[in-house]
Amino acid sequence: MKQNLYNYILGIADNSLILGQRMGALTGHGPSLETDIACTNISLDLFGQVRSYYQYAAKVAGDKRTEDDIAMLRHEREYLNVLLVEQPDTDFAYTMGRQFLFDVYHFLFLTELQKSKDLTLSAIATKSLKEVSYHQRFSTDWIKRLGDGTEESNKRMQTAIDDLWTYTDELFHQTDADKEMVAEGIGVDVTTLKEAYYQKVADVLQESTLTIPESKYFQKGGKQGIHTEHMGYLLAELQYMQRAYPNMEW
Amino acid sequence: MSEEQIKYLEKQFEERIARDEKIEPKDWMPEKYRKTHIRQISQHAHSEVVGMLPEGNWITRAPSLRRKVALLAKVQDEAGHGLYLYSACETLGISRDELYEQLHSGKAKYSSIFNYPTITWADMGAIGWLVDGAAIINQVPLCNTSFGPYARAMVRVCKEESFHQRQGYEIMLKLSNGTPEQKDMAQDALNRWWWPSLMMLGPTDAESVHTEQSMKWKLKRKSNDDLRQQFIDQTVPQADILGLSIPDPDLKWNEEKGSYDFGEIDWDEFWQVVKGHGPMNKERMKARVGAWERGEWVRDAAMAYAEKQQERKEKQVV
Ligand SMILES: [Fe+2]
Ligand SMILES: [Fe+2]
Ligand SMILES: [Fe+2]
Numbered sequence: 001m002k003q004n005l006y007n008y009i010l011g012i013a014d015n016s017l018i019l020g021q022r023m024g025a026l027t028g029h030g031p032s033l034e035t036d037i038a039c040t041n042i043s044l045d046l047f048g049q050v051r052s053y054y055q056y057a058a059k060v061a062g063d064k065r066t067e068d069d070i071a072m073l074r075h076e077r078e079y080l081n082v083l084l085v086e087q088p089d090t091d092f093a094y095t096m097g098r099q100f101l102f103d104v105y106h107f108l109f110l111t112e113l114q115k116s117k118d119l120t121l122s123a124i125a126t127k128s129l130k131e132v133s134y135h136q137r138f139s140t141d142w143i144k145r146l147g148d149g150t151e152e153s154n155k156r157m158q159t160a161i162d163d164l165w166t167y168t169d170e171l172f173h174q175t176d177a178d179k180e181m182v183a184e185g186i187g188v189d190v191t192t193l194k195e196a197y198y199q200k201v202a203d204v205l206q207e208s209t210l211t212i213p214e215s216k217y218f219q220k221g222g223k224q225g226i227h228t229e230h231m232g233y234l235l236a237e238l239q240y241m242q243r244a245y246p247n248m249e250w
Numbered sequence: 251m252s253e254e255q256i257k258y259l260e261k262q263f264e265e266r267i268a269r270d271e272k273i274e275p276k277d278w279m280p281e282k283y284r285k286t287h288i289r290q291i292s293q294h295a296h297s298e299v300v301g302m303l304p305e306g307n308w309i310t311r312a313p314s315l316r317r318k319v320a321l322l323a324k325v326q327d328e329a330g331h332g333l334y335l336y337s338a339c340e341t342l343g344i345s346r347d348e349l350y351e352q353l354h355s356g357k358a359k360y361s362s363i364f365n366y367p368t369i370t371w372a373d374m375g376a377i378g379w380l381v382d383g384a385a386i387i388n389q390v391p392l393c394n395t396s397f398g399p400y401a402r403a404m405v406r407v408c409k410e411e412s413f414h415q416r417q418g419y420e421i422m423l424k425l426s427n428g429t430p431e432q433k434d435m436a437q438d439a440l441n442r443w444w445w446p447s448l449m450m451l452g453p454t455d456a457e458s459v460h461t462e463q464s465m466k467w468k469l470k471r472k473s474n475d476d477l478r479q480q481f482i483d484q485t486v487p488q489a490d491i492l493g494l495s496i497p498d499p500d501l502k503w504n505e506e507k508g509s510y511d512f513g514e515i516d517w518d519e520f521w522q523v524v525k526g527h528g529p530m531n532k533e534r535m536k537a538r539v540g541a542w543e544r545g546e547w548v549r550d551a552a553m554a555y556a557e558k559q560q561e562r563k564e565k566q567v568v
Contacts, residue, residue: 031541033299033332033336034333051319245313
């Protein structure tokens with residue numbers, strides 16, 4: 001099996017899986033019916049993408065594993081998502097902050113992935129890009145509303161951005177699989193996205209009357225499967241049925 | 251307006267309904283018609299929204315990605331139903347905030363079925379099959395109800411509910427044809443959801459209030475007991491196909507009637523849940539009120555931002 005390609009696909013898909021899981025958990029508990037519908041929609045889009053990626057990964061693996069095995073039967077250390085997407089929904093500002101900081105990256109990333117020599121990945125990228133441009137618009141609008149809304153919302157939004165900022169740098173780290181894939185013309189060189197990312201984020205924060213965090217201390221590890229303490233609980237729910245009732249069809 | 255004038259208008263109004271004309275929000279309507287519709291439509295809207303909670307409870311634990319996507323889509327549909335129904339209700343001159351206030355204070359009711367807990371994955375199947383199934387039986391006649399916005403909302407809602415029912419039944423089918431553990435899970439869910447689903451069609455005709463007026467306004471076209479019979483007759487053969495047994499020892503085909511006889515419903519349980527003392531009443535309300543209160547600063551921010559944007563626009567024009 002092409003191990004690098006396999007890991008590369010998971011590195012992309014796991015972000016959507018974990019963020020989709022987080023957004024799905026909010027259904028029915030959001031600040032309004034409209035935001036509930038939108039957050040569920042984002043979750044649905046992300047899981048749709050996840051299924052395309054994992055189905056492809058299962059094909060690349062070439063054994064009996066299925067999309068669900070890949071999604072639900074790995075150990076925590078084998079999930080390759082960035083730490084940002086697993087962060088909890090402390091309040092709606094954290095939810096939107098996490099979404100925004102990921103969406104800006106996701107949009108830039110997929111735009112480049114469309115040029116991949118791997119036709120499956122480029123097709124998934126093209127399809128997902130339409131969805132992600134909507135996600136980005138939605139989260140950007142909320143950053144503006146909360147940043148430039150009331151004094152309280154501004155404070156909460158700033159706190160969320162300050163806290164989540166530490167997880168942004170990891171988005172631009174390259175793993176060994178990434179480097180190989182870039183060399184083969186399949187992968188995206190994420191280091192080249194960094195400038196455009198921070199520029200776009202800064203523009204939106206500024207417009208939202210929010211301060212751009214100055215902290216230079218960043219967290220990393222997700223891409224190596226070293227996660228925050230939140231991850232185990234998230235996976236416990238995600239994997240519950242597959243672990244409790246192994247080898248069954250649903 | 252004199253009493254005579256009102257009488258005349260009421261007469262015309264009732265005649266329009268009898269001719270199957272739709273009443274639209276701007277039309278004159280008796281105060282009682284307006285109030286009854288606000289009550290029924292908002293109760294329906296609240297049921298959709300509270301109904302998101304028991305199924306939402308399984309989104310993070312759905313057993314496969316395919317099921318997770320389908321469940322998310324279903325719960326999202328229910329939110330959409332809530333949205334159209336609140337909008338239909340708002341045309342009668344009440345705001346969504348007022349309607350929420352009625353729900354949160356316990357003044358407004360919602361379907362009691364959502365006060366039962368969802369404790370296994372099979373409950374997602376049972377709810378789709380039985381609860382959406384019973385909802386369809388209740389709602390299909392409403393596609394021809396007299397109030398235009400409600401009738402139109404129902405046409406759209408019913409289409410989606412029948413999709414939900416098929417999806418729920420398909421979950422049950424998969425479980426019933428699965429391992430013994432899965433089949434047990436399905437049977438257990440049917441055992442727990444059967445009687446509450448029958449109760450969902452409302453109290454027996456003997457105890458049901460408002461029926462006559464509602465029939466005239468086409469808010470109701472068949473009695474609760476008739477609807478219940480229809481539900482049972484339709485559902486029993488479906489359980490047979492699943493190879494599951496209905497938890498009612500008195501259930502028996504009655505050749506003469508051409509329908510099933512069934513056992514006594516525990517109406518004490520029904521009224522207990524209606525009065526707020528079901529297994530999950532408190533939790534459901536806590537979840538709704540909690541979401542609303544936690545969201546207050548968010549809604550305030552959105553409002554403040556919109557006002558600022560408006561001001562900026564006005565300044566630009568000047
Ligand atoms: Fe519904
Ligand atoms: Fe409904
Ligand atoms: Fe439904």
